[in-house]
Amino acid sequence: MISKNFIFWSIWIVSTLAIGGYLSAVMVFKGDRSHFLIGETTVGHHQIELACNACHSKGFSDVSSIQKSCENCHAAELKISDDSHPLKKFRDPRNADRLAKLDVTKCVTCHTEHRPELTQPMGLTMPKDYCFLCHQDIGKDRPETHQNLEFTSCASAGCHNYHDNRALYERFLERHATEPDMKPNPFVLNHDAEPLAEEYGGLKRGDALSMAAADAPGSIFSNMSGDAKEAVLTEWRQDAHARNGVNCSGCHQPGKVERADGAAIKPSWIDKPGRAVCASCHVQENKGFLAGKHGMRQQEGLLVSEGKAPAFLKSLGLFKKQELTPMRPELARSPMKTNAHGRELSCTSCHGRGALASGKVGDTVNRNSQTGKVAGLHNFDVQPANVQACVSCHDSEHTKTYLGSPHHELWVKELKGELPKGSGVTCATCHMPRVTVEDEYENFITIVAHNQNDNLRPNEKMIRSVCSSCHGLRFTIDALADEKLVRKNFRGKPQTHIESIDWVLRRSSKKGDEK
């Protein structure tokens, strides 16, 4: 008779071997390693934490490959932000002693991942007084302002940032010190895409392609009523795409090649053009989208499972190659509306009135079964992307209090025509501002920043790109430092005061007296 002990031990040994074998195989074949996550990642990286290869391109302990990964995503923005502590500054061997204390040539020195117990705002995992290591003489050098200050306050009191000080450096503060809370001509760059389209070399409104010029094959409309077909074509014609010469094939048959008789040889018709098609023209917008929290999971090569198992295992459905899925609101750490859960984010999540109205994303023809009318998926009007698209998902206090706030009231008045264009302040005004960037041909162009997180890390980055269009610097710095005011979407005046401008003026007047 088989003893109970034997059965127990057999089960235990077999289970242990099976589980151990499976977990070993996961590591060897680089399968889904979510069980191995060693700690919660920061808010900046949590969306991609299951794609280990995003950061650990060569194993888990190779710091130089991790550094390369950091630079792949963050080097460009650091360059644009005129990084105050760029790596190149520290490569001079005269900094060897400093680097021995704090190796700032490696991002992970200050930003260690998977350490939630150490993580502070901006993903900092270093004690806050790190400035002391290099700037311990600052009290002596600036006795009139910096004597006896705590080193924990350098970067946490609204005065300095380690990387981006474009709106905080002394001369800037001095030049803008006397600005009033509200500037005399408070306008932001316009919300109208047409001048931008013209800037890109697009057509003027009156030059739109005609409905007769639409080059979709007749078969596409064969299942549609005349009304529905006309609605689709009318909508397309009124939209920016037809106004800029983009025909049906531009999106539905990209790279179309025609025979002499006009029939398309390739490629076949795409019912639901995806982000890649949009990106073929909207290069900078796509770049920004992929860099921000809306699109970072769609960056190329982010793999949950790398598909490196032998074919027979993959044929069993094990360790197959698996990419990260696009972002969905329920995956976010900030509050999102429950009725938005399940939506996969793409260009049409925000652009396209029909998508917003129906809650469905990506349908080419969303026809009402009773009326036969289309919901409007060919209308890519940018206006819904100012507020409507944002509030359809986001549910934070900051979002909810926006509606009815002074900024929102200005937007409502602008929409009614009571105020000129550029008077209103929308979600996009602040989080997706118009910015000038250098394109791949070294031209400076104005685009809508599609990385919604770009000017939030830290929020002083908004000073130049957004707030300074309407508000004085002193007011802006105080307002951005007042966390309660930010949560309440700037209903009221700042209750926090940052002294940096006062100190700059004190120092200037003292030095002036000395001259």
Added chain:
Amino acid sequence: MFIFREKLRALTLATALGAGCLMTTNAPLNAKTFEPQAVADMLHLVLSSDRTIYTKKVVKRLVNKHKVIKASEFYEDEKALPLPAQMFRFGAEAVADKTDSFSYSLLSLWPINKQNKPTTELETKGLKYIAENKGKNFYGEETLGGKKYFTAVYADTAVASPCVGCHNNHKDTPKKDFKLGDVMGGVVIRFPID
């Protein structure tokens, strides 16, 4: 026959001369014959010449002569020309981005930006030496971060009146009595020599 012999002699002579010239030309390119000091001196010559050209042909000409633009430390916001010292540092940083075979910096015992004061003993010694011994360079060796370096320090003198004016009047300057021709700081060039 005579003609052939003459031709052969001429060819041999030409070959010998050519080889001799080639050897002479190649001699300085032999790494073994290159002393760190010679390399540092050559680099300094290039750096100081470029800097003087930028100061005189760009800044002085456009700012002082044609008065079409100003030069400013805050050149980006003020849509101005970068200062010659800034141009020099940008070059140093660009080099640091590409190689660790050598590095250079512009330092001073009286820096406006305190991050540009000497940080190693040899830098302090070198900067003092060039300030006290006009026209002379300073050479030495030091160990930084466990690596041995050859370090050369060259005087950086006030070549134009704006240099003196700006340094004397800057609110962060620790020295307000610079005169034209004074040593204001030093160019430090380093090579690892391990």
